[in-house]
Amino acid sequence: MSENQNPQPDASHEVTVAPEAGNAVVPADRFTDPGVPEHKPRLTDTDPRAAKRAERTVTLLFVLSILGTVGSIVAYVLVPPDGTTGGVRLSTLLIGLGLAVSLLGIGVAGIHWAKTLMGDREFVQERHTLATQGEARETAIRDMNEGLVDSGVVGRRGVLKGAFFGALALFPLAIAVPLIGSVGGDWNVSSFKHTMWKRGTRLAIDPSGRPIKASDVTVGSVFHVIPETTEEFRESHEWVTEKSKAVVLMVRLNPEDLRTDQSPEGETWSHEGIVAYSKICTHVGCPVALYEQQTHHLLCPCHQSTFDIADSAKVVFGPANRRLPQLPITVDDEGYLVAQDDFAEPIGPSFWERLK
Incomplete structure (x- = not known):
């Protein structure tokens, strides 16, 4: 045998090829089965x-x-x-x-x-058919x-x-x-079509219930609003239900920033740039309360539905499929902000009698 020829491997030094290692060879006994460890009684x-x-x-x-x-x-x-x-x-x-x-x-x-x-x-179970x-x-x-x-x-x-x-x-x-x-609860969905708001109801700060004058609202300010009512009613059982439907977010913009502030009939629903919208998201009813002053966007924190309050609170992003209902407002003789009427459409998410 010439010097350039490799000697044949001895039988006692078996080798095996590791697929993940390419052409490398490793000793076969390196991968011996360790077996089941000795049981340590508890x-x-x-x-x-x-x-x-x-x-x-x-x-x-x-x-x-x-x-x-x-x-x-x-x-x-x-x-x-x-x-x-x-x-x-x-x-x-x-x-x-x-x-x-x-x-x-x-x-x-x-x-x-x-x-x-x-x-x-x-325990070890041998793999077999x-x-x-x-x-x-x-x-x-x-x-x-x-x-x-x-x-x-x-x-x-x-x-x-x-x-x-x-x-x-x-x-x-x-x-x-x-x-x-x-199951026996109140399933009357028509109750969502009407709230406490009616003509002449003053807008009040939530939760104190203090009425709001238009002069108190500066450009860029945000108010969480509820209908003005008596102290006795706010302590009653009905108040929680009625308030949950009537909560409003009110913002004052520069009037020139409003792209639209009118109803479909052409009536003005804002007052000198002050607009008010339902806080209840039209997706699943979460409170919409995050206001971006620079973009005039309202953001729902639950699923990121975004509404443009400078353009009738239309949906600009997210899963909500309809805009936030607007509360038409004006001022009374004393300068207090009041509602012109109830919301013109049902508040909250869509339901089986209201698909859009």
């Missing part, structure tokens, strides 16, 4: 008392979840929103706490169960049954099993009961 595997404590802990967590579900249903029934801000907050808080405890109980119980009681051994013969089916069924028994669901730990299924079965009630209870 305290609950060796100490029956520790296993019993873990079982009690998991059971108590599931019971806590059940109590949270029951508590949210009780709160929904016994503490309904009474129309006041405090009442709505209290009802929402109690229902939310009940749901939080219910979900947290199920989640923490499941994690603790898996870490302390369920089997944690690693599964046949449909009786022996293969019997093996699969046996493996499934062994897994169920090892998880502690079947056979032993009856109290834990009852708490587990009880928590899972009751939790949907915390969502279903409020949904079922709302």
Whole structure:
């Protein structure tokens, strides 16, 4: 053999080509199967008392979840929103706490169960074509049954099993009961066609209720507006509903910046550059309250629908498909801003009786 010839590799130095490495060769024994690591028993595997404590802990967590579900249903029934801000907050808080405890109980119980009681051994199943013969089916069924028994669901730990299924079965009630209870609510969509605004109603600052004079509104200023009403009515149950439909955003522009400020009939709906529009987005009803002074755009923070208040609040961007309803305004003999009438079109998002 000449000096330029390479010697043949010895059988004890087998090589294999790594596809990801191109033409590189590496020793074959570098990729030996490490096998399944040795199982390290947990305290609950060796100490029956520790296993019993873990079982009690998991059971108590599931019971806590059940109590949270029951508590949210009780709160929904016994503490309904009474129309006041405090009442709505209290009802929402109690229902939310009940749901939080219910979900947290199920989640923490499941994690603790898996870490302390369920089997944690690693098993290897050789990859091969599964046949449909009786022996293969019997093996699969046996493996499934062994897994169920090892998880502690079947056979032993009856109290834990009852708490587990009880928590899972009751939790949907915390969502279903409020949904079922709302079916009998007010579905009269015609109520969205009219608000508290009427001819002569003064525009007032939200939330103080102080009437606004036109002289108080400077160019570029923004006011959150509600209809002027009595203090007694603002403390009533009806006020929350009526206010939610009547809220308005008012801005003063330079009159020359207004591209249009008239109704389809040609009536002027603004006063010396002061315009007022419904704050309720025509997409899904979020509050439109972000004003860009340089562009005269109103932005909805929920889905970024953008309206141009210099051009009848027409949609310039986003998913909303119609403009914000405009509140026609003027001034009274004392210089206060007042409504000429109610909105000329329904406020809020489109619904099945109003597609555009």
